[in-house]
Amino acid sequence: MDFNDTPEEAAFRAEAVAWLEANAERRQPGDTDNPLNEATTPEMVAEAKAWQKKKADAGWACITWPKEYGGRGATPMQNVIWNEEQAKFRTPRDIYGIGIGMCGPTILAHGTPEQRKRWIPKLISGEEVWCQLFSEPSAGSDLAGLRSTAVRQGDDWIVNGQKIWTTGAQFCDWGVLVVRTDPTVAKHAGLTYFVVDMHAPGVEIRPITQINQGRGFNEVFFTDVRIPDDQRISEVGNGWAVSITTLMNERQSIGAGGGLGALEDLIDYAAALEIDGRPAIEDGHVRERIADFVVKARGLKNTSLRTLTALSQGRMPGPEASMGKLVGAVLQQEASSFAMELAGAAGGLLDAGQLPEATLWAERYLSIPGLRIAGGTDEVLRNIIAERVLGLPPDARADKGIAFKDIPTGPPSKK
Numbered sequence: 062m063d064f065n066d067t068p069e070e071a072a073f074r075a076e077a078v079a080w081l082e083a084n085a086e087r088r089q090p091g092d093t094d095n096p097l098n099e100a101t102t103p104e105m106v107a108e109a110k111a112w113q114k115k116k117a118d119a120g121w122a123c124i125t126w127p128k129e130y131g132g133r134g135a136t137p138m139q140n141v142i143w144n145e146e147q148a149k150f151r152t153p154r155d156i157y158g159i160g161i162g163m164c165g166p167t168i169l170a171h172g173t174p175e176q177r178k179r180w181i182p183k184l185i186s187g188e189e190v191w192c193q194l195f196s197e198p199s200a201g202s203d204l205a206g207l208r209s210t211a212v213r214q215g216d217d218w219i220v221n222g223q224k225i226w227t228t229g230a231q232f233c234d235w236g237v238l239v240v241r242t243d244p245t246v247a248k249h250a251g252l253t254y255f256v257v258d259m260h261a262p263g264v265e266i267r268p269i270t271q272i273n274q275g276r277g278f279n280e281v282f283f284t285d286v287r288i289p290d291d292q293r294i295s296e297v298g299n300g301w302a303v304s305i306t307t308l309m310n311e312r313q314s315i316g317a318g319g320g321l322g323a324l325e326d327l328i329d330y331a332a333a334l335e336i337d338g339r340p341a342i343e344d345g346h347v348r349e350r351i352a353d354f355v356v357k358a359r360g361l362k363n364t365s366l367r368t369l370t371a372l373s374q375g376r377m378p379g380p381e382a383s384m385g386k387l388v389g390a391v392l393q394q395e396a397s398s399f400a401m402e403l404a405g406a407a408g409g410l411l412d413a414g415q416l417p418e419a420t421l422w423a424e425r426y427l428s429i430p431g432l433r434i435a436g437g438t439d440e441v442l443r444n445i446i447a448e449r450v451l452g453l454p455p456d457a458r459a460d461k462g463i464a465f466k467d468i469p470t471g472p473p474s475k476k
């Protein structure tokens with residue numbers, strides 16, 4: 062691919078930079094952040110909403126989405142350019158990654174015109190926030206094994222069950238929900254996809270405190286929650302196909318970050334930190350470790366350019382997004398661990414009042430295991446790469462073709 066912008070792309074980039082310069086502050090060296098970048102307090106949510114509204118009013122929100130709903134109708138390549146430039150500025154922590162990255166594209170792809178009109182404009186303007194209600198205590202990697210149910214009653218569906226790890230549920234207005242509507246067929250065939258009102262009676266949200274001290278995700282319980290049938294997105298029993306759209310968008314949006322900013326932050330940190338009266342970055346051992354990270358980061362960057370090539374030629378990116386997330390998350394973890402080592406005893410601090418720079422690295426280090434699990438664990442991504450990139454035989458699937466209700470659960474019977 063040609064690494065330079067076309068004249069049209071350069072003009073678009075200049076326009077984006079001009080707007081960002083006028084409306085946000087540029088990031089400074091050492092301006093590091095939690096890689097999950099999630100909002101966890103009402104103040105952070107208010108800041109994120111104000112920023113989204115500002116972008117929407119100026120035509121910079123959801124730029125690839127159709128103009129008729131408030132998008133800009135821009136190309137995927139322009140979206141890449143916008144994201145590259147926006148990342149250079151300080152912006153509020155995220156509350157729309159799931160709504161804009163996953164729920165919106167699913168409704169645009171599978172929703173009726175009425176459903177799109179009802180939900181997409183308020184997602185773009187940031188008025189309504191969305192979450193993803195997929196994972197359950199016994200269904201994560203094996204999502205199709207989920208047990209929450211919906212039963213038809215007149216024009217409504219009655220939902221019961223539990224979801225877990227629901228990012229941002231405590232701030233959300235709507236959620237995309239996959240539940241079992243038929244346990245008598247094979248597990249992938251009995252699912253249906255809905256949109257649920259997070260303020261409906263019977264929805265109970267309990268925040269979970271994480272190891273990084275944040276409260277980004279939640280348990281969500283459904284007790285006789287009523288969902289009108291006009292909030293069903295898939296045909297009854299075809300929820301898996303719609304879920305795949307959400308999951309493909311999830312992997313792509315998580316993989317897109319790549320985490321290369323962490324490395325630039327590490328170089329800035331090593332330049333600012335002193336070891337034995339000299340900047341740490343002048344130490345041979347430090348330079349060797351950083352050089353090692355840079356080599357890996359360069360490989361990642363070149364791999365991500367393949368995604369860009371696909372986008373610029375109008376093709377959908379392939380399974381290389383899985384490689385980006387797998388390698389990028391491990392690289393971020395190694396870089397954060399090394400930054401903590403450099404800080405010595407202060408490296409384990411989790412008290413921003415004492416030493417903010419060191420604390421950010423510790424917070425970052427504790428957040429990355431989440432990045433290695435969300436949107437497909439390392440092992441699941443390796444399976445994808447093995448099967449779809451290397452053409453190796455698929456995992457053995459013992460429950461294939463068996464009705465969900467007949468899949469054995471619990472310990473084998475002693476009879």
Ligand SMILES: Cc1cc2nc3c(=O)[nH]c(=O)nc-3n(C[C@H](O)[C@H](O)[C@H](O)COP(=O)(O)OP(=O)(O)OC[C@H]3O[C@@H](n4cnc5c(N)ncnc54)[C@H](O)[C@@H]3O)c2cc1C
Nearest residue numbers: 193194195196200201202226227228431434435436438440
């Ligand atoms: C920060 C964060 C945010 C999240 N946000 C959301 C959200 O908003 N909404 C939502 O629905 N979910 C969310 N999740 C949940 C996430 O999708 C699941 O955690 C993930 O799919 C893994 O499922 P699990 O936790 O049930 O682990 P399991 O699937 O039980 O996996 C346990 C272990 O077994 C391994 N394993 C599983 N299957 C295989 C296999 N076939 N081959 C080899 N190894 C395997 C896994 O790699 C892992 O090490 C979030 C998770 C995190 C960490």
